[in-house]
Amino acid sequence: MARPAVHPWLRIALAMVGVAWGANQFPPLIPVYRARDHLTPASVTGMLAIYGLGLVPVLFLAGSFTHRYGPRRTVRLGALLSLTSTLVMCAGDIQAWTLYPGRFLAGVASAFAFTAGSLWIRQVSHGAAAGSGARRATVALSAGFGAGPLVAGAVAQWLPAPALLPYLLHAVLMLGVTGLMWGVSGPAPTASAAARTTHELIPAAARSRRFLLGVVPWAPWVFGAPTVGFTILPAVVANHISGIAAAFAGGVAGLVLMAGIAVQPLARRLGTTGALRIRVAGLLAAAAGLAGCALTASTGEVALVPAVAIVLGSGYGLLFVLGLLEVERLAEAHEASSLVACFYALTYLGIAIPFLLSLFAAGGRYTAPLLVAALLPLLAVPLAALGSRTPPQTQPPAVRLTDVPVDPSSYCPLDRS
The missing domain is CATH 1.20.1250.20 (MFS general substrate transporter like domains)
Known part of the structure; x- marks a missing residue:
């Protein structure tokens, strides 16, 4: 047969x-x-x-x-x-x-x-x-x-x-x-x-007010939120998982990612009712996740890790979909690929966030740096609100960029040395 x-x-x-x-x-x-x-x-x-x-x-x-x-x-x-x-x-x-x-x-x-x-x-x-x-x-x-x-x-x-x-x-x-x-x-x-x-490296849409204020200030948190979950969460509970470090790190990475994927349908629905709503939700989730990381670092409680990973992953999923929605709204058909490349490049700046946090984590104590970091996504909210007031171009794009998921695999792990 x-x-x-x-x-x-x-x-x-x-x-x-x-x-x-x-x-x-x-x-x-x-x-x-x-x-x-x-x-x-x-x-x-x-x-x-x-x-x-x-x-x-x-x-x-x-x-x-x-x-x-x-x-x-x-x-x-x-x-x-x-x-x-x-x-x-x-x-x-x-x-x-x-x-x-x-x-x-x-x-x-x-x-x-x-x-x-x-x-x-x-x-x-x-x-x-x-x-x-x-x-x-x-x-x-x-x-x-x-x-x-x-x-x-x-x-x-x-x-x-x-x-x-x-x-x-x-x-x-x-x-x-x-x-x-x-x-x-x-x-x-x-x-x-x-x-x-002509594929411009920096297309005209990337120089618009809506992109510079409505996307650039928060784009690094697309990867910044899951990166912190991948790296700092396992690091701050390292003393309690020494026998299963590799399996635990893999499990946390999978949980963060799956939370980000699971929230994307909700993000698309929120995106149809207004970009500002999804923008605020994503930044709040990133801030709450970072605050949760600070609590985990302070207490060393392994039981907190799954909930914090889910919140950080949700922030990633919401902000990722918002970014692609904005690119879709802003891009002319001939510059869509260049604009999404600019957006991806901005998001990859987030892989440096755990490294920057480690510079201020004296003796491996991440609580204070994480609390400060939790405030930073909130600072992007008013700028994003200003950017969202600028009307996007209304020409429908040839390809829907929200149909292309992003790779969250590039991140900078940290160890408590």
Whole structure:
């Protein structure tokens, strides 16, 4: 009896799951490297920050690349780079310095695969219900982002070769999903369209009052909120989780992310009734989550971690959707990819927030710095309100940017040294 054919959209989605998995599998393994290789906090920060150095510049190029060569070739390139990245990071079992180029390649792979993959899934989802392609892409990336740290943390915690086996499992996964995706047909490249379009690095919409006041002041908290959850929450309870550090870090990362994904439908509904409402809700959630981190740091109560992680993840989800809604409202069709790249670049500034907090955490005491940090999202509210009073351009965009989820995997973990 013949096996049923795998639908093209599912093949593409599985490839995106694999790339997202690879992007987010490294952070729970940091306790392993810290204990084995005696890495300094600066080294660990560099290993994670270099992911953003690979991702952000390529985001500005991936749109043009997709227009010129088509989403099929772009996603193929992203999948091959993801496989290469995880193979390079396998060498970290011998030489820790190889984690730097491995993380850089993971960022490049993500930039090529995510946006082009979401576009490709929408293109092959013709005939399905409206919005099915976008939902399928969102589920694919969310599954990869969540499964990566959960599986890597559990494998590193309870199976042998903790600095090697998680990567080998991902390499096997990538070989399988890349093979499934490879034969899916794609639309013809639009080189002529790419040649006609000028992709400004800083488009006119990014210099508008609505973007400068209504987006820029709070954009770093899109990643800043989940980054604090990924990093400082495990650090402030480190004395109570020493036996399960890798698994705990993976679990917290997964919980923050899943909370951010779960709140996005609500965020879209709030966004239809007014951007200011979702803006305030997201910033309040970020502030409340940071205050919760301060309480956890003060008490050392592990039981507080799940609730704080959910609040921080909710702030991430609300602000992420708001940002894409604003980009969608502001962008002319020809500058949509450039404007979303600017927004992503701003959000990646948030990966530095835990590092900045650590500079003021004397002796690993994070309570006071976190309380100060909890006030900062609130300062963005009046500026955002001023920006929201400026009417956006009303021309409907060619592509709905709110259909493309973001990767929260790049963050800077901190350890209580």
